Every structure is written in structure tokens, then in C-alpha cells.
Amino acid sequence: xxxxxxxxxxxxxxxxxxxxxxxxxxxxxxxxxxxxxxxxxxxxxxxxxxxxxxxxxxxxxxxxxxxxxxxxxxxxxxxxxxxxxxxxxxxxxxxxxxxxxxxxxxxxxxxxxxxxxxxxxxxxxxxxxxxxxxxxxxxxxxxxxxxxxxxxxxxxxxxxxxxxxxxxxxxxxxxxxxxxxxxxxxxxxxxxxxxxxxxxxxxxxxxxxxxxxxxxxxxxxxxxxxxxxxxxxxxxxxxxxxxxxxxxxxxxxxxxxxxxxxxxxxxxxxxxxx
Ligand SMILES: CC(C)(COP(=O)(O)OP(=O)(O)OC[C@H]1O[C@@H](n2cnc3c(N)ncnc32)[C@H](O)[C@@H]1OP(=O)(O)O)[C@@H](O)C(=O)NCCC(=O)NCCS
Numbered sequence: 001x002x003x004x005x006x007x008x009x010x011x012x013x014x015x016x017x018x019x020x021x022x023x024x025x026x027x028x029x030x031x032x033x034x035x036x037x038x039x040x041x042x043x044x045x046x047x048x049x050x051x052x053x054x055x056x057x058x059x060x061x062x063x064x065x066x067x068x069x070x071x072x073x074x075x076x077x078x079x080x081x082x083x084x085x086x087x088x089x090x091x092x093x094x095x096x097x098x099x100x101x102x103x104x105x106x107x108x109x110x111x112x113x114x115x116x117x118x119x120x121x122x123x124x125x126x127x128x129x130x131x132x133x134x135x136x137x138x139x140x141x142x143x144x145x146x147x148x149x150x151x152x153x154x155x156x157x158x159x160x161x162x163x164x165x166x167x168x169x170x171x172x173x174x175x176x177x178x179x180x181x182x183x184x185x186x187x188x189x190x191x192x193x194x195x196x197x198x199x200x201x202x203x204x205x206x207x208x209x210x211x212x213x214x215x216x217x218x219x220x221x222x223x224x225x226x227x228x229x230x231x232x233x234x235x236x237x238x239x240x241x242x243x244x245x246x247x248x249x250x251x252x253x254x255x256x257x258x259x260x261x262x263x264x265x266x267x268x269x270x271x272x273x274x
Contacts, residue, residue, distance in 0.1 A: 047101070048106070064108055067145045089140065108143060109141075109157035198210040
């Protein structure tokens with residue numbers, strides 16, 4: 001399977017008077033897409049609408065997070081966000097996309113602009129210039145309640161977040177952290193053409209991949225030649241850390257299932273990151 005992958009990242013919408021993050025007036029709860037989803041409870045198809053949420057949706061967002069977390073078997077996969085963080089994304093510092101079925105919120109995807117805060121993932125890849133750091137956006141949490149998983153809602157919401165962002169060039173550098181072995185979440189990032197640049201300990205000693213893309217100058221990876229891709233098992237942390245540390249130009253670009261094992265593919269990137 002050879003193909004040439006052009007990685008495009010995105011930008012996003014949110015008001016601010018800080019250079020690099022443009023003010024955007026989004027209409028209240030605009031519908032971005034209507035789609036059919038299958039419920040795991042009754043096996044039936046339901047109409048779902050994907051919307052931009054506002055501050056009035058804060059309790060619904062927290063309820064979806066609570067219900068999702070209650071069903072997660074491995075707690076290292078997801079680190080819940082606080083009410084304050086979601087409020088920040090719903091106010092001036094980001095954006096949250098949500099999925100409604102029968103007027104009930106069943107899933108969300110949040111984006112946050114860290115700006116000058118120490119959590120800015122630009123710092124993790126050596127970004128220092130304040131004007132560059134101010135153009136960073138984080139793809140933050142995504143939750144879909146168990147009844148409606150299996151409909152690829154996370155990927156749909158991410159795509160809408162990216163499209164909204166592209167409309168106004170509001171940010172330039174897109175980041176996200178993902179737990180190793182969180183297949184669905186990694187699929188979400190790879191399908192948004194993001195690349196793994198690092199594997200580091202974050203969040204109370206849990207390892208996380210740092211995914212990245214440069215919106216204005218997309219990083220391209222050439223996957224024409226499969227022999228140029230090095231595969232590592234997703235649960236083999238040491239091998240992946242070594243690959244990324246020893247080769248500053250190496251990036252994770254895809255994942256595959258090999259029998260029961262999830263593997264991550266790494267290849268060389270040949271351009272500057274930012
Ligand atoms: C991650 C999450 C949002 C994805 O929900 P979703 O959009 O309904 O995803 P889907 O169930 O449609 O699955 C998408 C892909 O992931 C795979 N997948 C889903 N859950 C999986 C699991 N537990 N193990 C392995 N693969 C899984 C699906 O098979 C599918 O893969 P494919 O594209 O190769 O067919 C949801 O599972 C969730 O809320 N999880 C808990 C919170 C979390 O981990 N959030 C992400 C980090 S912030």
C-alpha cells in the first residue's frame with residue numbers, strides 16, 4: 001500500500017485580542033451537519049446533529065464526560081478535565097463541538113488556546129517565540145457516551161473543528177496529546193493528518209504521544225516506499241521513545257493492527273516544523 005500523504009492541519013475559531021488568535025463571532029449553536037447514528041441500546045438509527053456549543057451547554061458537557069469516564073476500564077486512557085477548563089473553551093479560549101441525539105448531548109470534542117500558559121505544547125517541541133506560542137491550539141478532550149460509540153463521531157467532530165478553524169486562519173500550530181494504545185483517539189489524529197513528534201511522560205507520570213501539525217506550512221510525509229517506515233508495537237514505549245529521541249526528524253505517521261497487536265509506523269520528515 002503506497003500513497004503520498006499531504007498533511008494538512010487546521011486553525012480554529014475563538015475571540016481574543018491576542019495577536020495570532022483572531023476574534024470570531026460564531027452564531028449560537030449553529031448546526032454543522034446532520035447525520036444518522038446507530039444506538040447500541042436499541043440497534044436503531046437515530047438522527048444526530050453536530051453543533052458548536054456555547055456556555056449554556058457546560059453541564060451537559062460535564063454529564064457526557066462523567067458518563068464516559070464511568071465506563072472506561074483503563075483510567076490511564078483519559079484524564080478528565082475540570083469545569084473551569086471546559087468553561088474556558090466555551091468562552092474566549094477555544095471551541096467545543098457537540099453531537100445531539102433527540103436534543104440530548106451524546107458526545108463532544110473540545111479545543112483550547114493555551115497562549116502564554118505553561119501547558120502550551122509548543123514548549124514541548126522547542127517553540128519559544130511568544131508570537132508562535134500564541135498561535136497554538138490544542139485538540140483537547142473528546143468523549144462519546146457508550147451508547148453511541150461506533151459511529152465515528154469523534155472523527156466527524158474533529159473534522160468540523162478543523163474546517164471551522166481553517167475558515168478564519170485563527171491559529172497556525174495544532175497539537176494534541178494521546179495515550180498510547182488509545183486506538184480510536186490515535187485514529188482521530190491520523191485521520192486529521194497529524195503526526196507524532198514525541199512520546200513523553202505527562203499527567204502524573206502517564207506517557208502521552210504529542211501529535212502536531214503546522215497549518216500554514218503543512219508537513220508532508222512520503223509513504224510511497226513502505227520499506228522507509230519503521231513499525232513499533234504501540235505498547236513498546238522504550239523503542240518508540242528511542243526512535244523519536246535519537247532521530248529528531250522522525251515522526252509517527254500511521255497505525256495498523258497486526259493480528260492482535262497495534263503498531264505505530266514512523267518515518268522521516270524532511271522539513272522544519274515551525
Ligand atoms: C475515543 C472516543 C471518543 C471514540 O468514540 P467514537 O467516535 O464513537 O469512535 P468509534 O467507536 O467510532 O471508533 C473509531 C475507531 O476506533 C476503534 N476503536 C474504538 N474503540 C476502541 C477500543 N476500545 N479499542 C480499539 N479500537 C477501538 C474503532 O474500531 C474504529 O477503528 P477503525 O477506524 O479502524 O474502524 C470514545 O471511545 C470515548 O469517549 N472514549 C473514552 C474517552 C477517550 O478516550 N477520549 C479520547 C481521549 S481525549
